[in-house]
Amino acid sequence: MPRAQRGVLVRADPSIKAIIVKIDAERNDFIIEDIDDECILVKEDKYPELKVKLEQKLQDTVKKVEDSSSE
């Protein structure tokens, strides 16, 4: 019997997706279903929060890359 589930489908590179999974691992309250390498189903009301967290994580990593390249 088919079931339908409400949520936000997030599509991203495998690397970005890995970061999302990592964020989720902290509190376990974002992801509904881990579909494949590039797609995850996320709770609709949590999506904006996830985006902000991802943004922060990315900024940290990008800065590190820049630092290392300048040295």
Add this chain to the structure above:
Amino acid sequence: MAMLYAPFPLSDRDLLTWIQPGSRVQKDAAIDTLKRLHIIKINPDPRTYNLRKNFEISLRRALSGGGRHNSFGVPCTVPKHAQLSVPDLDAWARGQWEAILYFMVGSFAIQGTSSAVPSDTTRKVKDMLVEGLLVDARNSKITTAGFDFLLRETNVQVWSLLVIHLISRKNSGADVVEMLSFIFMLGSMDLGRAYSTSPLSESQLSLLSDLHDYGLVKHSPPTAASAFPATPGYFYPTRLATTLSSDTSALPADPTTSTDSAGKGYIILETNYRLYAYTSSPLLISILALFTHLHTRFPNLVSGKLTKSSITSALALGISSSQILRYLSVHAHPQMLSRSHNAASANLAVRSILPPTVMDQVSLWEVERERVQGNAGYLIKDFDKESEYEQVCQYAQDLNVLVKKWDAKRMLFVTQINQVGDFMKRLKNKRVEKGKKAGGVAG
């Protein structure tokens, strides 16, 4: 149309005979739209369609010309000295409308220009824009929807503002139907003619004064009875209003005002990201200031540069790179157009009015920021049979609601569930019936 006078519901099979086999997709999409507009009702099993009663009655009346009168307004005569000419009305409407647009981008005004502009946008209009999410209330900055709004044609802008207005009035409990009928009445009025306010109802009068703020009508309230000569209230619809129901341009070109330069384009963008805009309009300059780093201003020219920080700050407001590029190419200076024309004759991409390097860089800046893509919708999973899964996938694709599917896992993601859900129920019913028949034969 054929359903209008038909006494019986129309069956799915009959409908199929009307259309070519190749256009089933369009049929499904059309039915879906009509259902969502509450124009038709779908009865399951056997599948038939019929029109909703209200729609049927109103359309019949409209076609046969019956119904109540007054639907084209009541003209009224105005004392000679108070009469307004068409150019006057145009100028007034444009002034009001630009004031609204300017308020939307106003927070980005370059210092020194803001005082030059009459900020006569009233409190009420501002509240309206905030409520419609075109402007962010907290820091009074423009939003994505707001920027999209700016890029539209004036006619579309007027309509979206009216829709916002009606929604907010509805929330405060006013009679929207009367207001709507008044707006449609405006659309069919003559430009440059005065109309009497006396046949209007209370709620329509309040709408009238709001429309006055928007520049859609010029309203003169009735003079006090003691004054001589006592005139009844009257109003002039402006071009903004009379073009509501047509597709001609709402604000005609006029060399005396600044927005007109938008009509023929005023922006030159060079391959080194430098941008020159031949304009003196504060409105246009502040729109540019949303996504460019402006540094010099001359009487008829501003120059600036597209930088990573200026673009990302625009992106942070929710303005997309495609919106920016579209704005730049729509308002490109004739010289840029002619240059791209030459390029086109040399077998280069026709679409690139803007320098390709700049276009690429702007989109790259956006991609860098937006690394994830999210769609709200529904994940459908746990299909029992491959055939069922495939049928549902096909149906979702036909309806244009399918976002992505995973064949290996028998999952699909759709943006809307209503029709797909119905379809799945029908499939299930069919299967149950078949199962019964098979069981009967076996028994």
